[in-house]
Amino acid sequence: MLEIGCGKGLLCLWAKIHGANHVVGLEPLAEGAYDSAKCYSDFRTIVSELGLENIEMVASRLKDYRPAKGSFDIVLSISSINHLGEASCVKLRRSTTARQRYVKLFNHVRDLMPTSGTFVVDGSSRNFFGDLHLRNPFNPHIEWFKHHPPECWVELLTKCGFTNPRISWLSGPRLTHLSVGTVLSAMSYFLSSRYRLAMDCE
Numbered sequence: 001m002l003e004i005g006c007g008k009g010l011l012c013l014w015a016k017i018h019g020a021n022h023v024v025g026l027e028p029l030a031e032g033a034y035d036s037a038k039c040y041s042d043f044r045t046i047v048s049e050l051g052l053e054n055i056e057m058v059a060s061r062l063k064d065y066r067p068a069k070g071s072f073d074i075v076l077s078i079s080s081i082n083h084l085g086e087a088s089c090v091k092l093r094r095s096t097t098a099r100q101r102y103v104k105l106f107n108h109v110r111d112l113m114p115t116s117g118t119f120v121v122d123g124s125s126r127n128f129f130g131d132l133h134l135r136n137p138f139n140p141h142i143e144w145f146k147h148h149p150p151e152c153w154v155e156l157l158t159k160c161g162f163t164n165p166r167i168s169w170l171s172g173p174r175l176t177h178l179s180v181g182t183v184l185s186a187m188s189y190f191l192s193s194r195y196r197l198a199m200d201c202e
Contacts, residue, residue, distance in 0.1 A: 002026070002072040002112060005080030009043040009057045016055045023055040024072070026065055063105060071114045078122040081153065082146045089146050099156060106160040110201060117201040119162060122170075125149040127193035138172055138192040150197040162199035170194040 001015045006025030016023045029037060043057045058065065062084055082089045084105050088098035109119060129136035130144035154165045169188035171180045183191065 001074045001076065003076040003078065004062050004109075005077065005083060006057060008039050009046075011076065011078065012055060012057065013043075013046060013050075013052075016052050017050070020074075021054065022070065022072075024067070025057045026060050026062060027057055028059055028061045063108060065112075067112065071117070072112055073114065073117050075109055075113060075117065075119045076122075077120070079124075081121050081123050082148070086146060089148070092148060092152065102156050103159055106157055106162070110160050110162065113201045115201055119157065119199050119201070121150070121153055121197040121199075123147060123150070123153070123195060123197070125188075125193045125195055127188070128190045130193075136192065139194070150195050153197055154199070157199050161201060163202050164200045166198045168196050170196060 001012070001020045001023050003009075003012055003015075003023075003025045006012050006027045009025045009027070012023045012025040025043075027039065029039070040057055040059065047055055077084075085098075085101050088095070088101040091098040092102065113119070124139065124142055124144075124147045126144065126147070126149060127136060136142065136144075150165075150167045154167075157165075167185075168182045169185050170192070171183045172192045172194065175181075175183070185195075188194070
């Protein structure tokens with residue numbers, strides 16, 4: 001598994017503990033300063049204390065990452081797809097150049113995966129509050145102008161050889177506590193507008 005923008009690496013640790021053979025998390029702090037460089041040493045300490053092998057956090061941007069060997073059956077982009085190229089992301093729907101930059105990145109993701117691999121994107125779309133230029137109480141810190149509906153990413157990923165798009169709309173932490181994991185897209189428009197998109201390599 002490869003996670004793009006892994007933060008403190010908690011999902012990478014979860015994947016390894018639950019049976020992933022090889023796990024890599026990419027976290028280029030200079031691109032967004034998730035926390036501090038201490039996250040790398042903290043991650044290595046946890047890996048050592050748990051006795052885990054074949055798991056690492058790499059201080060690299062996706063476009064610069066070249067694995068020494070092998071490929072990844074699963075690639076995750078959790079709340080990071082709009083940060084892969086923020087300037088291009090803002091202009092994505094009105095600039096051919098911006099779309100070409102993202103296609104290049106997605107082709108790189110495709111090259112890191114074998115046939116039958118799965119790419120999972122977790123992001124946010126437009127919503128009721130953002131359309132009214134109001135702060136969303138369910139997601140108050142998000143910069144909506146940097147986010148796009150999942151269909152936008154499906155279009156670009158399809159150009160790169162990904163198929164079988166599956167979109168689900170996430171309920172958010174309040175409803176998740178009530179065992180409601182997903183909601184209808186119309187309901188999500190009035191909540192956090194978070195979605196999960198999965199597509200396959202062929």
